Amino acid sequence: MESIFGIAVDGIAYGMILFIISVGLSVTLGLMRVVNLAHGAFAMLGGYVASYAAQSVGLPYVAALIVAVALTVLATLPLERLLYRRIYGSANELSQVLLTIGLTFVIVAGINYLFGPTLKRIPLPDLLTGTVALGPKAIPTHRAFVIGAGAATLVGLWWLLERTDFGIRLRAAVDDPAMAAALGIRTERLYLATFALGTGLAALGGVLGAELLPLEPYYAIRYIVLFLAVVAVGGAGSIFGSAAAALALGIIDTAGKYLIPNFGEFFFYAALILILFRWPHGFFKGRTA
Amino acid sequence: MTSVAERDGKAAAVTRPLPPGRRRDLGWIGIPLVAAAGLAAYWLLPDDLALLTRIAASALFVLSLDLVLGYGGIATLGQAAMFGTGAYAAGIVAVNWNNDPFVMLAAGGLAGGLVALVTGALILHARGLTLLMLTIAVGQIVQEVANKARDWTGGSDGLSGIDPAPVLGLFRFDMFGHTAYLFALAVLVIGLLVARRIVRSPFGLACRGVKEDPLRISAIGGSPKSYLVALYAVAGVFAGVAGALTAVTSGIVGLDSAGFPWSAEALVMLVLGGTGRLYGAVIGTAAFMGIHHVLAASDPFHWMGFIGLFLIGIVLFLPGGIASGVERLGGLLGRKEGGA
Numbered sequence: 001m002e003s004i005f006g007i008a009v010d011g012i013a014y015g016m017i018l019f020i021i022s023v024g025l026s027v028t029l030g031l032m033r034v035v036n037l038a039h040g041a042f043a044m045l046g047g048y049v050a051s052y053a054a055q056s057v058g059l060p061y062v063a064a065l066i067v068a069v070a071l072t073v074l075a076t077l078p079l080e081r082l083l084y085r086r087i088y089g090s091a092n093e094l095s096q097v098l099l100t101i102g103l104t105f106v107i108v109a110g111i112n113y114l115f116g117p118t119l120k121r122i123p124l125p126d127l128l129t130g131t132v133a134l135g136p137k138a139i140p141t142h143r144a145f146v147i148g149a150g151a152a153t154l155v156g157l158w159w160l161l162e163r164t165d166f167g168i169r170l171r172a173a174v175d176d177p178a179m180a181a182a183l184g185i186r187t188e189r190l191y192l193a194t195f196a197l198g199t200g201l202a203a204l205g206g207v208l209g210a211e212l213l214p215l216e217p218y219y220a221i222r223y224i225v226l227f228l229a230v231v232a233v234g235g236a237g238s239i240f241g242s243a244a245a246a247l248a249l250g251i252i253d254t255a256g257k258y259l260i261p262n263f264g265e266f267f268f269y270a271a272l273i274l275i276l277f278r279w280p281h282g283f284f285k286g287r288t289a
Numbered sequence: 290m291t292s293v294a295e296r297d298g299k300a301a302a303v304t305r306p307l308p309p310g311r312r313r314d315l316g317w318i319g320i321p322l323v324a325a326a327g328l329a330a331y332w333l334l335p336d337d338l339a340l341l342t343r344i345a346a347s348a349l350f351v352l353s354l355d356l357v358l359g360y361g362g363i364a365t366l367g368q369a370a371m372f373g374t375g376a377y378a379a380g381i382v383a384v385n386w387n388n389d390p391f392v393m394l395a396a397g398g399l400a401g402g403l404v405a406l407v408t409g410a411l412i413l414h415a416r417g418l419t420l421l422m423l424t425i426a427v428g429q430i431v432q433e434v435a436n437k438a439r440d441w442t443g444g445s446d447g448l449s450g451i452d453p454a455p456v457l458g459l460f461r462f463d464m465f466g467h468t469a470y471l472f473a474l475a476v477l478v479i480g481l482l483v484a485r486r487i488v489r490s491p492f493g494l495a496c497r498g499v500k501e502d503p504l505r506i507s508a509i510g511g512s513p514k515s516y517l518v519a520l521y522a523v524a525g526v527f528a529g530v531a532g533a534l535t536a537v538t539s540g541i542v543g544l545d546s547a548g549f550p551w552s553a554e555a556l557v558m559l560v561l562g563g564t565g566r567l568y569g570a571v572i573g574t575a576a577f578m579g580i581h582h583v584l585a586a587s588d589p590f591h592w593m594g595f596i597g598l599f600l601i602g603i604v605l606f607l608p609g610g611i612a613s614g615v616e617r618l619g620g621l622l623g624r625k626e627g628g629a
Contacts, residue, residue, distance in 0.1 A: 029418070035417075035418055035421065083601065083605075086605065087604070093364045093417055093418070093421065094358070094364050094560070094564075095604045097364065097366070097421070097556070098556070098557070098560055098600050098603070098604050099600065099601055099604040099605075101553060101556075101557070101597075101600060102596070102597040102598065102599070102600030102601040102603075102604070103597065103601060104597065105593040105594060105596055105597025105600070106593075106594050106597035106598055106601070107597075108590070108593055108594075108597075109590045109591060109592075109593045109594030109595075109597065110594065112590040113590065113594075117590070217590065221550065225425055225429070225549060228418070228421070228422055228425070229422055229426070231418070232418055232419050232422040236418065265429060265433055266430065266433040266434075266437070269426040269429045269430045269433070270430065272422065272423075272426045273411070273412075273423060273426050273427070273430070276412075276415065276419055276422060276423055276426075277411060277412070277423075280414065280415045280419050281419065
């Protein structure tokens with residue numbers, strides 16, 4: 001019973017981190033049809049900036065979080081103009097994979113050059129270090145915070161995409177880019193904004209998840225497979241699909257590691273293959289699939 | 290669903306490359322050149338035989354990826370699954386039953402082909418991102434199984450104690466690596482010849498057809514998926530033999546031989562050299578591993594940054610890889626000589 005509760009809390013927290021990072025990938029993949037393997041590198045960049053801001057500059061946690069997200073978005077926007085624009089919607093997945101792997105390598109090398117190869121931490125404020133009581137049980141405050149942040153992201157994104165002008169234009173551009181452009185929607189700007197949204201979510205997840213996905217230079221390569229798995233299972237472009245997939249995979253992975261630690265990642269990937277074999281387009285058909 | 294098919298169809302129509310026949314084809318000279326360059330390297334660089342051996346075995350692996358990607362259009366990040374399986378199969382056979390190098394290669398090829406056949410039949414109905422994910426997942430599972438089957442594979446310590454018998458009973462594997470290198474080079478050249486035969490066969494042409502336009506292939510009565518599965522299995526044999534070749538020549542097999550980074554590296558090497566040309570795989574491997582050898586001595590991260598920039602540059606400026614650059618140069622020179 002104790003372990004089931006522990007698995008649920010850790011699994012959901014882990015799933016929420018996966019969701020926050022992956023949904024950014026899902027949104028950009030759904031709109032621009034780019035398999036962006038550098039997404040993990042953007043998450044890592046956010047984490048490193050926050051770590052630097054908190055540890056070396058001494059900013060409080062929330063300020064470091066905001067600075068990290070803002071700086072990551074600012075730093076990556078030129079990439080959209082210079083690089084990503086050339087591979088949007090291209091039928092050639094290969095050049096997308098290569099360009100973004102190349103970008104990942106450059107970021108990994110750059111991070112190592114700037115911050116060194118050691119593990120980086122983002123110190124948590126006192127407010128987040130204790131536990132909160134949940135009925136008869138107590139769960140770590142940080143876990144609760146992460147779960148809350150994930151839920152807030154889910155609601156916020158839903159509101160943004162379903163209820164705002166931006167969301168309406170975005171969905172129009174996804175469904176039929178040529179028609180949207182003909183109707184006067186400035187798709188280039190829309191792409192830029194969406195790219196910024198995706199990167200910002202990556203950075204947010206990188207900062208919030210630093211406790212669960214430790215920050216080191218190979219972060220970008222180590223975890224991108226996880227993020228892609230969430231998007232593939234959830235269906236590209238589907239917010240609720242990403243959330244469901246992230247939670248399911250997070251809980252499966254955590255349960256596997258708790259209950260059968262000898263098998264490590266085996267269950268995660270076995271589940272992935274079974275799911276994708278049965279639903280090749282993911283649980284929820286996204287807007288493009 | 291329909292809109293995706295339509296869009297993909299349109300996009301493919303726009304980006305379709307020139308038909309292979311019209312491209313300046315340097316293929317006929319490629320294999321003798323590889324053999325000659327390999328032998329020249331044997332005399333010119335006698336101190337780097339270990340590196341050269343690794344290059345030859347890796348080139349065979351990259352060649353298998355070229356078959357899948359360059360001729361079948363299957364973008365995969367899990368080719369190392371077959372390489373690792375072949376390497377482990379060869380190692381296990383050598384340690385437990387028979388250490389003849391050819392038996393080891395056969396075991397590796399068989400194992401790699403089987404894994405490719407089974408997983409290919411399972412995953413090749415998917416396209417795009419889903420397929421990429423599935424190939425990655427297969428690779429991770431193979432690696433995880435190799436890690437857990439400690440009694441057979443040595444787990445994370447790797448499988449060691451592989452001691453191959455002399456080639457044909459005559460040539461002993463010496464500690465300087467002379468035999469190992471010549472053996473690896475011979476296997477690579479034979480592999481290139483076989484691969485050339487395959488891609489020029491009706492089967493190879495049908496696979497190309499599937500890559501260019503699967504709809505048309507099914508319209509004239511072929512089954513795109515079975516062609517792709519067969520091609521995947523054939524490439525699996527090549528990858529398995531390449532894995533077995535590293536087991537024979539290095540005497541050890543490690544977990545990283547099945548890992549995701551090794552698949553990604555092979556992809557990088559292939560693209561560096563140029564897809565869809567058999568000798569492109571060899572050029573790419575030699576260039577990548579040669580530069581790596583020189584640069585990585587200082588700091589592995591600098592090397593990563595360098596290769597990353599290089600990749601970005603290739604995608605933006607030289608989509609066909611080094612081989613296409615060579616061909617373009619060849620085309621320019623040819624035009625000058627012709628005076629046209």
